[in-house]
Amino acid sequence: MKHRSLVVVTAGLSQPSSTRLLADRLSAAAEDRAAGLGVALTVRVVELRDVAHDLMNHMLTGFPPAALREVLDAVAAADGLIAVTPVFNASYSGLFKSFFDVVDKDALAGKPVVVAATGGTARHSLVLEHALRPLFAYLRAAVMPTAVFAASEDWGGDEAEGQLGGRIDRAGRELARELEAREPAEVADPFALTASFEELLAG
Numbered sequence: 717m718k719h720r721s722l723v724v725v726t727a728g729l730s731q732p733s734s735t736r737l738l739a740d741r742l743s744a745a746a747e748d749r750a751a752g753l754g755v756a757l758t759v760r761v762v763e764l765r766d767v768a769h770d771l772m773n774h775m776l777t778g779f780p781p782a783a784l785r786e787v788l789d790a791v792a793a794a795d796g797l798i799a800v801t802p803v804f805n806a807s808y809s810g811l812f813k814s815f816f817d818v819v820d821k822d823a824l825a826g827k828p829v830v831v832a833a834t835g836g837t838a839r840h841s842l843v844l845e846h847a848l849r850p851l852f853a854y855l856r857a858a859v860m861p862t863a864v865f866a867a868s869e870d871w872g873g874d875e876a877e878g879q880l881g882g883r884i885d886r887a888g889r890e891l892a893r894e895l896e897a898r899e900p901a902e903v904a905d906p907f908a909l910t911a912s913f914e915e916l917l918a919g
């Protein structure tokens with residue numbers, strides 16, 4: 717059995733949150749599909765509302781409070797990421813963007829990422845393509861082909877639920893395949909020596 721880590725970042729503000737619900741459904745699908753490939757996933761869910769004040773403090777001072785630092789380190793160390801935002805004014809929410817503004821610029825490089833969003837209307841589902849995908853492409857993440865949008869109407873009724881469930885399962889399968897195929901993430905040590913002791917002593 718292989719072991720891989722998954723961090724799920726969710727930016728919902730409501731309690732209960734439909735964004736959190738979508739995040740949980742996606743991580744369950746990934747876990748399920750990964751298990752089928754012989755990969756045990758360790759899942760960590762990060763609710764950004766819990767570090768919202770820390771984010772502002774980090775932006776204003778340049779230093780992340782301990783709780784936020786720990787979350788940023790977990791994201792950098794993860795083998796894969798699921799990132800879910802509510803749509804606010806036709807884009808990702810400010811909280812979601814603020815978090816990825818303080819993620820180290822190399823932390824997501826090459827990392828498989830599923831992007832997903834919730835919204836009041838399916839008319840805004842292309843937010844995934846014109847806002848989330850470019851953001852994660854800029855951060856050099858490996859964004860999975862299936863991005864999942866859940867509008868209010870997707871949660872009610874068997875047919876709508878079935879279609880949403882199909883998209884969630886496909887995204888989970890794509891992520892699981894990537895996690896299975898890749899080596900575990902390596903996190904660069906910022907204190908690692910870049911020269912040998914001999915070179916340092918020689919000046």
Ligand SMILES: Cc1cc2nc3c(=O)[nH]c(=O)nc-3n(C[C@H](O)[C@H](O)[C@H](O)COP(=O)(O)O)c2cc1C
Nearest residue numbers: 728729730733734735802803805806834835836837
């Ligand atoms: C300030 C604000 C702006 C919003 N703008 C949009 C929008 O442009 N398009 C949309 O489809 N839904 C919009 N919504 C609805 C939310 O995206 C939707 O209710 C979301 O699922 C809430 O997620 P939560 O339950 O996790 O908090 C907006 C909601 C708020 C509060």
